[in-house]
Amino acid sequence: MCRGSPGVSAPTPPARSVVVQLRPEREAERLSELHALGLLDTPPEDHFDAVCRLARTLFRVPYAWISLVDADRLWCKASAGIQFGPTGRDAAFCNHAILSDAPLVVEDAAADPRFRDVALVTGPRSVRFYAGIPLMLRPGLPLGTLCLADTVPRRLTDDETARLSDLTAVVVAQIRHYEARVASETEARRRRASEDALSRANRNLTLAEQMGRIGHWRVDLASGATTWSDEVCRMHGREPGDPAADVAEALSYYHPEDRDRVAGLVTAAREHRTGFHFKARIVRRDGEERVVISRGICQQDEAGTATALFGSVQDVTEMARAEAELQESAARLRASTALLDATLAHMDQGLMMIDEAGIVRVCNERALALLDLPRDLMRAEPTFDEVRRHQLAQDDFAHCDAALREQVARAPLATHPYTYERQRPNGTVLEIRTVPLPTGGAVRTYTDITARKAAEAQVAHLARHDGLTGLPNRALFRDSLDQRLAAVARHGGTCGLLCLDLDAFKAVNDTLGHLAGDALLREVAGRIRAALRREDLPARLGGDEFAVLLGGEASSGSAAATAERLVAALRAPVDLGGQEATIGVSIGIAFAPEHGLDSDTLLKRADLALYRAKSEGRNTYRHFAAAMDRAAEERRRLERDLRVALRRGEFVLHYQPVFDLAQGRIAAVEALLRWNHPARGPLPPAAFLPLAEETGVIVPLGEWVLGRALHDARALPPGIRVVVNVGGAQLRQAGLAAAIRAALAATGAAPERLELDIAEGAIADGAGRLAELAALGVGLACDGFGAGASSLGALRRLPFGRIKLDREVAASAGAQGLVPAIVALGAALGMTVTAKGAETEAQLAALREAGCAEAQGFLLGRPVPFGEVLAVLGGATSQGPVDRSERSCA
Structure with a gap:
C-alpha cells in the first residue's frame, strides 16, 4: 500500500476483467528481476515519497506515484495525493506503460477506449490525464513506472517530458541504491557481513547515484540559504555535503555568458511565483565546463506567500556532446537509416526521406513497388530530382492537370506540408504527402487509396442512381436538367424533355407480385436505353415514372420519333418467368425555351402532356400545348369545387x-x-368521377x-x-x-x-x-x-x-x-x-x-x-x- 500524503483517498473497486492480457515480451525474465530486487511489499521510504512529492509539485498535478508491476497485481511503492489498495494489473494504466521503453501519455483517458472504463477514470478520483515512464534497471526489463495523473485532460510539452525522464532517472538510481542495499544486506546475512560484500554494495550505491546524474536543490527565500543534494555538489566539483552558501555563490558557477540570463529567470520566478527551465553552462573550480539543465518552481505557504525556490539540476554534458556528434557524423546518419529501413519494410505506406541536400536517404520497399522504381537507382542514393525525372519519363503524370504537374514539379523541400492525389498509368491512385523536416529536407509518404476512391465513387454512384434499374435517379436527372437549361439560357438552343408513365403496370404488380414488378421495371429500363441515342439521358423518377432528357438540339420531329420508338419498345409483351405481361407507356413532351426555362415549369408541362396522352387512350404521346395549362387550371378549380360539393349537398x-x-x-x-354544380349546372358522372377517383x-x-x-x-x-x-x-x-x-x-x-x-x-x-x-x-x-x-x-x-x-x-x-x-x-x-x-x-x-x-x-x-x-x-x-x-x- 502507498502511504497517505495529502490528497484523495478512496476505496479501490475490484479490478475489472479484460479480454486480452497485455504482457511484455520478456515477462518471465522481468518478473524474476523484480522479485530478486526484494522491493515488493516493503515499508514506505522517504526518498521514494520525496520523488512523488517533487513530481507532483514540478508538474502541478494532483496525483503522482511509483508503481511496481507484479505478475497479476499493481503494487504502489510511493505516492503523493493518492492512495492505492490492491489493484488488478490488467485494470491499470501502468500495465500499458511497461509495454514500451517510451513514455506513455494519455491526454484524455475518458476518450481512450483502453482506459475509459478503468476505475481510476470512472471512480471518485476522476483521472483524465496520465503520463508514465518505465523504470528500467536493465534494457527491456521494466519493473514499474513513475506516474503523473490529473483530473483534467492535458498534454506534456517536450520540456515536461524531459523533466519527467529526469525524475525517472532519480527513481531508477534510488532503486539501484535499494538493489545494492538489499544485495549488501543479503550478502551480510549469508556471509556475516563480509567486508568484500559490503565494499561491493558501497561501490554499487555510489555508481547508482552517479548514473542518475540528477540532483535537487532548494533556496530559502527568507534567509537566502541554499541546500544542494550530494549529486549537485559533485556536479559543481564540491565535496558531498558542501553546498553553496547562498544564491550569489551558486550563480557564480555559471558561465559569464549565461549568468545574467539565469539570474533573471530566478528573480522572475521569485517575484511572479512561477516556474522556470533553462539550459546553461557551469564552470567548476577545476576549470572544467559542464552543461546542465535546471528546472525550478516557486513554493508557497498556505497564505500564498513565496517561501522557497525548489528544483532539479541534471548534468547533460555527454548528451549535448552526443547530439553535436550526431549532427556532424554522416556515418551515424547512415546507421540510423539502416535501422529505420528495418522498420519501414513492414509499413503499408511507401516512404521516402530526402535530406537537406536533396539526396534520397530512405526509400522503403512499399515505395519501390508503388512507384515502379528500379532498385539499382535507389541503391545509388539518387537526388530527388533524378527520381522525379525517372517518374516523368514513365509518363506518371499523364492523368494530372497542368496545375498539379506544376505543383509536383516544384522543389520537394517545401516550407509547409502539402498533400495531393495522382493516378498511375496502371490505374493505382496514390495520395502523396510531403512534410518538411526541422533540420532541412522532407519526408514523403505514398498511400494506395485506389480501393477507397473506388468505394467513394460507388457511394456517389448509388446516391445518384436508381438501385433497381441502374438508371440515373431523380436527383441526378434534376441536376442534369438544370445544367442544360442554364446552358440554353446563356447560349441559346433548345432542350427536349419526355415524361413517361407505364400503362397497366399496377395490374401486373398486383396480380404477379412485387418481384415480378421489379423484373418488369428492369426490363423496361433496358428497353428504354436501347431505344435512345447515346447522348440522351434516361432516368427513373420513382415507381413506374421515367423521364428522358434529349441530347443535342431537340425538335418536335426528333422528340416524336424518340417517343414512337419508346412506345413501340414498351408495347411488346414481357416474359416474367413463364408469365407474359403486356403494358404500354404514355409520354408527355415539352421543350425549352418554348415551354419554360426552369426545371419545375418544364417538368410540370411535360407532365400535363403526359396526362393528356393518358386521357386520350394511353400507349401514345402528346406534345404540350398552351390549352393544357388552361385545362389543368380548369381541373384544379373543379377539384376544389368537388371537395366541398358533398358538404354543400350538391350531389x-x-x-x-x-x-x-x-x-x-x-x-x-x-x-x-349527378352533380348540380352551382356555376356549371348539372354535370354527368363522366365530368367528375375520374377526378374523384384520382383525388380520393x-x-x-x-x-x-x-x-x-x-x-x-x-x-x-x-x-x-x-x-x-x-x-x-x-x-x-x-x-x-x-x-x-x-x-x-x-x-x-x-x-x-x-x-x-x-x-x-x-x-x-x-x-x-x-x-x-x-x-x-x-x-x-x-x-x-x-x-x-x-x-x-x-x-x-x-x-x-x-x-x-x-x-x-x-x-x-x-x-x-x-x-x-x-x-x-x-x-x-x-x-x-x-x-x-x-x-x-x-x-x-x-x-x-x-x-x-x-x-x-x-x-x-x-x-x-x-x-x-x-x-x-x-x-x-x-x-x-x-x-x-x-x-x-x-
Whole structure:
C-alpha cells in the first residue's frame, strides 16, 4: 500500500476483467528481476515519497506515484495525493506503460477506449490525464513506472517530458541504491557481513547515484540559504555535503555568458511565483565546463506567500556532446537509416526521406513497388530530382492537370506540408504527402487509396442512381436538367424533355407480385436505353415514372420519333418467368425555351402532356400545348369545387330501370350520380368521377351514394333491387365492407336488396375484397364485361352472380354471335346476364333472342330522380317498358 500524503483517498473497486492480457515480451525474465530486487511489499521510504512529492509539485498535478508491476497485481511503492489498495494489473494504466521503453501519455483517458472504463477514470478520483515512464534497471526489463495523473485532460510539452525522464532517472538510481542495499544486506546475512560484500554494495550505491546524474536543490527565500543534494555538489566539483552558501555563490558557477540570463529567470520566478527551465553552462573550480539543465518552481505557504525556490539540476554534458556528434557524423546518419529501413519494410505506406541536400536517404520497399522504381537507382542514393525525372519519363503524370504537374514539379523541400492525389498509368491512385523536416529536407509518404476512391465513387454512384434499374435517379436527372437549361439560357438552343408513365403496370404488380414488378421495371429500363441515342439521358423518377432528357438540339420531329420508338419498345409483351405481361407507356413532351426555362415549369408541362396522352387512350404521346395549362387550371378549380360539393349537398341520385326481359317488368333500378354544380349546372358522372377517383374524394362520395340509395330503396316495391356502382379506389379501401354493413343496418335494408356493380377494369384493384363483400349477402355483378380483358379464370374464381354486358358489345354488329356465347358462358358459371345500352327495338329483340335475362337502356328508361322512378314503377310493373312520353320525362 502507498502511504497517505495529502490528497484523495478512496476505496479501490475490484479490478475489472479484460479480454486480452497485455504482457511484455520478456515477462518471465522481468518478473524474476523484480522479485530478486526484494522491493515488493516493503515499508514506505522517504526518498521514494520525496520523488512523488517533487513530481507532483514540478508538474502541478494532483496525483503522482511509483508503481511496481507484479505478475497479476499493481503494487504502489510511493505516492503523493493518492492512495492505492490492491489493484488488478490488467485494470491499470501502468500495465500499458511497461509495454514500451517510451513514455506513455494519455491526454484524455475518458476518450481512450483502453482506459475509459478503468476505475481510476470512472471512480471518485476522476483521472483524465496520465503520463508514465518505465523504470528500467536493465534494457527491456521494466519493473514499474513513475506516474503523473490529473483530473483534467492535458498534454506534456517536450520540456515536461524531459523533466519527467529526469525524475525517472532519480527513481531508477534510488532503486539501484535499494538493489545494492538489499544485495549488501543479503550478502551480510549469508556471509556475516563480509567486508568484500559490503565494499561491493558501497561501490554499487555510489555508481547508482552517479548514473542518475540528477540532483535537487532548494533556496530559502527568507534567509537566502541554499541546500544542494550530494549529486549537485559533485556536479559543481564540491565535496558531498558542501553546498553553496547562498544564491550569489551558486550563480557564480555559471558561465559569464549565461549568468545574467539565469539570474533573471530566478528573480522572475521569485517575484511572479512561477516556474522556470533553462539550459546553461557551469564552470567548476577545476576549470572544467559542464552543461546542465535546471528546472525550478516557486513554493508557497498556505497564505500564498513565496517561501522557497525548489528544483532539479541534471548534468547533460555527454548528451549535448552526443547530439553535436550526431549532427556532424554522416556515418551515424547512415546507421540510423539502416535501422529505420528495418522498420519501414513492414509499413503499408511507401516512404521516402530526402535530406537537406536533396539526396534520397530512405526509400522503403512499399515505395519501390508503388512507384515502379528500379532498385539499382535507389541503391545509388539518387537526388530527388533524378527520381522525379525517372517518374516523368514513365509518363506518371499523364492523368494530372497542368496545375498539379506544376505543383509536383516544384522543389520537394517545401516550407509547409502539402498533400495531393495522382493516378498511375496502371490505374493505382496514390495520395502523396510531403512534410518538411526541422533540420532541412522532407519526408514523403505514398498511400494506395485506389480501393477507397473506388468505394467513394460507388457511394456517389448509388446516391445518384436508381438501385433497381441502374438508371440515373431523380436527383441526378434534376441536376442534369438544370445544367442544360442554364446552358440554353446563356447560349441559346433548345432542350427536349419526355415524361413517361407505364400503362397497366399496377395490374401486373398486383396480380404477379412485387418481384415480378421489379423484373418488369428492369426490363423496361433496358428497353428504354436501347431505344435512345447515346447522348440522351434516361432516368427513373420513382415507381413506374421515367423521364428522358434529349441530347443535342431537340425538335418536335426528333422528340416524336424518340417517343414512337419508346412506345413501340414498351408495347411488346414481357416474359416474367413463364408469365407474359403486356403494358404500354404514355409520354408527355415539352421543350425549352418554348415551354419554360426552369426545371419545375418544364417538368410540370411535360407532365400535363403526359396526362393528356393518358386521357386520350394511353400507349401514345402528346406534345404540350398552351390549352393544357388552361385545362389543368380548369381541373384544379373543379377539384376544389368537388371537395366541398358533398358538404354543400350538391350531389343527387338519378335512377335507371333494369328490366326482366322474360317477365316484362322492372327488376332493379341503378343509382346514377349527378352533380348540380352551382356555376356549371348539372354535370354527368363522366365530368367528375375520374377526378374523384384520382383525388380520393370517391371514397366519402361512394359512402354517401350507398347510404342515399339504400334509404331510397325503402320506398321501392318488394323484389326490386337497387344497384350501386363501386369504383377501383373504393375497392382498395380496407373499410368498404364495414361501410356497407353500417349502411344496411342504418336503413334496415336486406342485403339481398343491394347489388354492387364492379367495373371490369377495377377488378384487379380489389379482387381480394370481393369475397369479403359477398359474405355480406349482397349481389355482385361484373360490370362492362367485354370491354376489357377479363379472363375466364377470373370469372370462375371471383364471387360474381351477374355479368353486365358492355353497351358497345351489346350494340355491336357482331352481337348476334357474341352475346349468345356470353349468355351460355354465364349459364355455365351460374351467372345471369344483363345487357346495357338497349337503344332500339331491334337491339332489344336481339337481346331477348340471345337469352339475356335483363336489359337496360334509353329505350327502356332514362335515369330520372327518385320521385319519377316511383311513378314509372307504378305503370311498368304490369305493362312492360315505358312509352316514348315516359322516356321523354327523363
